[in-house]
Structures are given as structure tokens and as C-alpha cells.
Amino acid sequence: MQKYFSSDDIMAMEKQLRVHFINSIGGFKSVSLIGTVDKNGKTNLAVFSSLVHIGANPALVALIFRPSPPERNTLNNLLETGFYTVNHINETIYKEAHQTSARYDAAISEFDETGLTPIYKNDFKAPFVGESLVQIGIEFREKIDIQINGTIMVIGEIVQVYFPENCLSNDGFLDLEKANTITCSGLDSYHITQRLDRLSYAKPNLEITSILSDYF
Amino acid sequence: MQKYFSSDDIMAMEKQLRVHFINSIGGFKSVSLIGTVDKNGKTNLAVFSSLVHIGANPALVALIFRPSPPERNTLNNLLETGFYTVNHINETIYKEAHQTSARYDAAISEFDETGLTPIYKNDFKAPFVGESLVQIGIEFREKIDIQINGTIMVIGEIVQVYFPENCLSNDGFLDLEKANTITCSGLDSYHITQRLDRLSYAKPNLEITSILSDYF
Numbered sequence: 265m266q267k268y269f270s271s272d273d274i275m276a277m278e279k280q281l282r283v284h285f286i287n288s289i290g291g292f293k294s295v296s297l298i299g300t301v302d303k304n305g306k307t308n309l310a311v312f313s314s315l316v317h318i319g320a321n322p323a324l325v326a327l328i329f330r331p332s333p334p335e336r337n338t339l340n341n342l343l344e345t346g347f348y349t350v351n352h353i354n355e356t357i358y359k360e361a362h363q364t365s366a367r368y369d370a371a372i373s374e375f376d377e378t379g380l381t382p383i384y385k386n387d388f389k390a391p392f393v394g395e396s397l398v399q400i401g402i403e404f405r406e407k408i409d410i411q412i413n414g415t416i417m418v419i420g421e422i423v424q425v426y427f428p429e430n431c432l433s434n435d436g437f438l439d440l441e442k443a444n445t446i447t448c449s450g451l452d453s454y455h456i457t458q459r460l461d462r463l464s465y466a467k468p469n470l471e472i473t474s475i476l477s478d479y480f
Numbered sequence: 481m482q483k484y485f486s487s488d489d490i491m492a493m494e495k496q497l498r499v500h501f502i503n504s505i506g507g508f509k510s511v512s513l514i515g516t517v518d519k520n521g522k523t524n525l526a527v528f529s530s531l532v533h534i535g536a537n538p539a540l541v542a543l544i545f546r547p548s549p550p551e552r553n554t555l556n557n558l559l560e561t562g563f564y565t566v567n568h569i570n571e572t573i574y575k576e577a578h579q580t581s582a583r584y585d586a587a588i589s590e591f592d593e594t595g596l597t598p599i600y601k602n603d604f605k606a607p608f609v610g611e612s613l614v615q616i617g618i619e620f621r622e623k624i625d626i627q628i629n630g631t632i633m634v635i636g637e638i639v640q641v642y643f644p645e646n647c648l649s650n651d652g653f654l655d656l657e658k659a660n661t662i663t664c665s666g667l668d669s670y671h672i673t674q675r676l677d678r679l680s681y682a683k684p685n686l687e688i689t690s691i692l693s694d695y696f
Contacts, residue, residue, distance in 0.1 A: 266613075267648065268602070271639040274539055277652065284652030286536040289616060289641060291568060292656060292663035292673060293533075294507030316532040316544060317509075319629040320502040323490055326544075328532060352507060358676060359688060366682040377684070386484070397482075400505060406628050412621055412635060413535040419628060423487040425505060432483065436493065436500030437666045440508060446676065447508035447663050450653045452691065453678045457508060457663060457671035460574060464668070466582040468593070472575060475668065 288450035295448035297361055298327070299349035299382065299391045300341030307382050307391050308337045309374035311361045313448050315350065323422040324405065325350070331414050337370050339416065346404045347389040348420065351396035354444035358454045360395075388424055397443045399426040433477040437462070504666035511664035513577055514543070515565035515598065515607045516557030523598050523607050524553045525590035527577045529664050531566065539638035540621065541566070547630045553586050555632065562620045563605040564636065567612035570660035574670045576611075604640055613659045615642040649693040653678070 274282060293313040300308045312335075318324035329335045342348040353361045360378040368374060375382045381394030392399040401424030408417040431442045440457075447455050462475035490498060509529040516524045528551075534540035545551045558564040569577045576594040584590060591598045597610030608615040617640030624633040647658045656673075663671050678691035 265645040266642050267645040269641045270602070271637075274638065274641065275537075279537070281652030282539070283536045285648075285654060286539045286638065287533055288652075288654040288656065289614070289638065289643075290531050290533050290541050290566075291510030291512055291661055292508055294509060296507055314532050315506050316530050316542075317503055317506050318544060318626065318631055319546075320499045321491075321495070322629070323498070323502045324629060325506050326532075328534060328542075330535075350506075355676060359679065362679045362688055363682050366684045366686075368684050372684075386486070398505070406626070408624060408626070408633075410534065410622070410624070410635065413538070413540060415534055417624075417633070419626065421487075422490065422502065422505065425485040425490065426482050427505075429481040429483040432501075436497030436504075437669065438501060438504040440504065440665045441671065445507055447673060449656045449673075450678075452680070453653065454676045455657065455673035456676060457665075457673050460571060460662065460670045460672060462666075462669045463575065463578045466579050468582045468584050468588075470582075472578055 284450055292447045292449050292455065295353055295446065297351040297353060297364065297393050297396065298338050299351060299393060300338050301345060301390055302341050303344055306371070307373045307375050308341055309364050309378070309380060309393065310335060310338045311364045318419055324419055325402065325422065326417050326419045329416040329418060331416065339418070342404055342418065343407070345389050348402050348404070349390045349392045350400040350402060351393035352398035352443065352445040354397060354446060355456060357395045358446060362452065386424060392426070397428050398445060400424065430479055432480050434480055437477065439477065500666055508663045508665050508671065511569055511662065511670070513567040513569060513580065513609050513612065514554050515567060515609060516554050517561060517606055518557050519560055522587070523589045523591050524557055525580050525594070525596060525609065526551060526554045527580050534635055540635055541618065541638065542633050542635045545632040545634060547632065555634070558620055558634065559623070561605050564618050564620070565606045565608045566616040566618060567609035568614035568659065568661040570613060570662060571672060573611045574662060578668065602640060608642070613644050614661060616640065646695055648696050650696055653693065655693065
């Protein structure tokens with residue numbers, strides 16, 4: 265049976281029910297760990313599920329921040345240094361990733377609390393997560409205040425990427441399933457995936473076909 | 481072996497390789513069909529993978545639009561009428577969903593071309609996709625021009641939701657796997673999911689536990 269909620273039904277929901285419902289209704293999400301460091305060298309790590317693709321030339325992604333802790337530490341750090349990392353989550357670290365959503369004091373590093381390993385490399389000014397198989401270094405580009413609810417969109421440019429060599433297909437597609445990257449839904453549900461297919465570029469009046477991936 | 485791409489490596493990639501690479505590097509994505517209609521009643525349907533959660537009170541989601549066809553028809557329509565629908569994609573319709581990304585003329589409805597069924601209900605001013613199990617009616621709220629690359633973010637409020645009754649858990653979480661919703665990666669890869677776990681609300685110095693979902 266199909267159930268219907270109107271706008272009034274949604275607004276009448278108890279607050280935590282609505283938070284779970286609206287956070288899950290939009291579909292599966294990218295979920296990753298954002299690594300930052302403040303000017304004194306104190307690291308921070310936080311799980312985010314709001315990463316969205318903005319463009320490929322230049323290579324841009326956005327994140328949405330609520331105007332409250334614990335996301336405030338990540339935001340302060342990346343504005344202070346201009347750099348942050350996006351680290352994919354795999355099956356071996358998703359509990360540690362989830363634990364970073366606890367409201368730790370700014371003086372405490374989620375790396376220390378979870379045992380995840382901060383890695384610095386190629387002169388990048390923010391820590392990567394050693395246990396992540398796909399690691400992305402981002403340089404801050406633009407901050408947009410979203411008037412309607414006080415959230416903040418941060419846009420950054422991808423300036424470093426690390427990934428397992430055997431996951432890159434010869435058309436540029438990165439096979440996330442092969443890289444053990446997982447997805448999430450709602451606030452707390454984590455999922456592995458199973459590919460149905462890759463489909464050819466769609467054109468009017470042309471049947472789409474499967475793409476057989478070849479890897480470098 | 482871990483492979484490293486610098487900013488220069490990324491910018492030196494052949495254009496289509498970079499498009500595939502950057503579209504896949506950000507992780508798994510929400511993928512859904514956006515239904516609209518123009519003032520003359522001509523419907524449009526387009527697959528989007530840029531939906532992102534903005535807030536639960538009010539219930540807001542955003543989509544990113546490139547300033548070019550075929551997304552232009554969707555954008556024009558939703559600005560003209562103020563309404564659009566987000567329809568989840570399941571295993572039975574993902575090929576039809578992908579086909580909507582072909583560059584059809586504005587005079588052609590992707591509903592007609594793919595055989596997907598436009599449904600109007602509860603006086604909502606845009607068509608839902610009959611074959612989708614999760615359908616969301618959205619009212620346009622805010623348009624933000626992203627200066628850095630000319631893309632456009634559209635924010636809307638969730639004002640109607642339809643979903644399979646047995647997918648709603650008693651804490652408000654909507655079980656997308658139970659609703660057969662799929663996810664995507666890159667421009668053309670579609671995936672079903674398998675839940676690892678739901679995890680309890682994280683607090684400092686408290687071990688996280690599994691949430692056993694009870695359904696209404």
C-alpha cells in the first residue's frame with residue numbers, strides 16, 4: 265500500500281522522526297570523512313553525507329554545513345587553512361566513521377578517538393585518512409550562505425586524488441565498488457552496493473547498451 | 481597499488497575522461513527522475529544525480545543544474561510553474577531513467593519516449609512517475625547562481641511524499657532498500673544496495689550499537 269504525507273503531515277511529525285524521515289527520503293548518498301587541521305596543528309575528522317558534484321572543469325565539489333557543532337570545527341579549519349580532504353568509507357571503517365559524528369570538544373581529535381590514521385603527503389595541508397582507499401585533497405574556493413535555513417555551502421576544487429590503480433577504467437570512470445566504497449541512507453544506515461550495469465551514452469531513438477569496463 | 485593524480489594531471493586529462501573521472505570520484509549518489517510540466521501542459525522527465533539534503537525543518541532539498549540542455553527544460557518548467565517531482569529509480573526502470581538523459585527537443589516528452597507513466601494526484605502541479613515507489617512533490621523556494629562555474633542550485637521544499645507503507649520504520653527512517661531504490665556512480669553506473677547496519681546515535685566515549693528497525 266502506498267502511504268501519503270502532505271506538507272502538514274510532515275510539519276506535524278515529532279522533530280526527531282522528521283529528521284530521520286527527511287534525511288532518508290532523498291535517496292542514497294555519498295558518505296565520506298572530511299579531514300582538516302587548525303593553524304595549531306590540531307586535527308579534526310567528521311563524517312558528511314552532503315557531498316555533491318558541481319563540475320568537472322575545473323573539478324569542483326560542494327558540501328553543506330549546518331551552522332552548529334560538530335560541523336563548526338570542520339568549517340572553521342577549512343576556512344582557516346584553505347584545505348580539506350574527502351576520504352571514502354569502506355566496510356572496515358564505517359563504525360569509526362559514524363563515531364566521528366559524536367559532539368567532541370574542539371580540543372579532541374576524532375583521529376585519536378577512533379584510531380583512524382592521519383596521513384600527510386605531497387605537501388597537502390590537511391590530513392588524509394590512512395585507512396581510506398580513495399582520498400581526495402580539496403582546496404577551498406567559495407562559501408555560499410543559504411538564506412532560507414541558515415546552512416552554508418562550501419565549494420572546493422579537487423587538487424589531489426589517490427585511488428587504487430586497478431579501479432580506473434579506460435574511459436576515466438572510477439569503479440567505486442571495486443574500491444570498496446560504501447554508501448549511506450538517512451543519518452545512520454550504511455550499505456555496500458552491487459552493480460546492475462553501466463549504460464551507454466543516451467541519444468534519442470538509439471537503444472542503450474551495456475558498457476563493458478576495461479581497466480588500465 | 482595506490483595511484484596519485486595531481487591538479488595538473490586532472491586538468492591534463494582528455495575532456496571526456498575527466499568528466500567520467502570527476503563524476504565518479506565523489507562517491508555513490510542519489511539518482512532520481514525529475515518530473516515537470518510547462519504552462520501548456522507539455523511534460524518533461526530528466527534523470528538527476530545531484531540531489532542533496534539541505535534541511536529537515538522546513539524539509540528542503542537542492543539540485544544542481546548545468547546551464548545547458550537538456551537540463552534547461554526542467555529548469556524552465558519548474559521556474560514557470562513553481563513545482564517539480566522527485567521520483568526514485570528502481571531496478572525495473574533504470575534503463576528508461578537513463579534514456580531520459582538523451583537530448584530530446586523540448587517539444588518531445590521523455591514520458592512518451594520511455595513509456596514511463598505521468599501521474600497527477602492531490603492537485604499537485606507536476607507529474608509523478610507512476611512506476612516509482614517513492615515519489616516526492618516539491619515546491620520551488622530559491623535559486624542560487626554559482627559564480628565559479630555558472631551552474632545553478634535550485635532549492636525546494638518537500639510538500640508531498642508517497643512511499644510504500646511497509647518501508648517506514650518507527651523512528652521515521654524510510655528503508656530505501658525495502659523500497660527497491662537504487663543508487664548510481666559516475667554518469668552511467670547503476671547499483672542496488674545491501675545494508676551493512678544501522679548505527680546508534682554517536683556520543684563521545686559511548687560504544688555505538690546496531691539499531692534494529694521496527695516498521696509501522
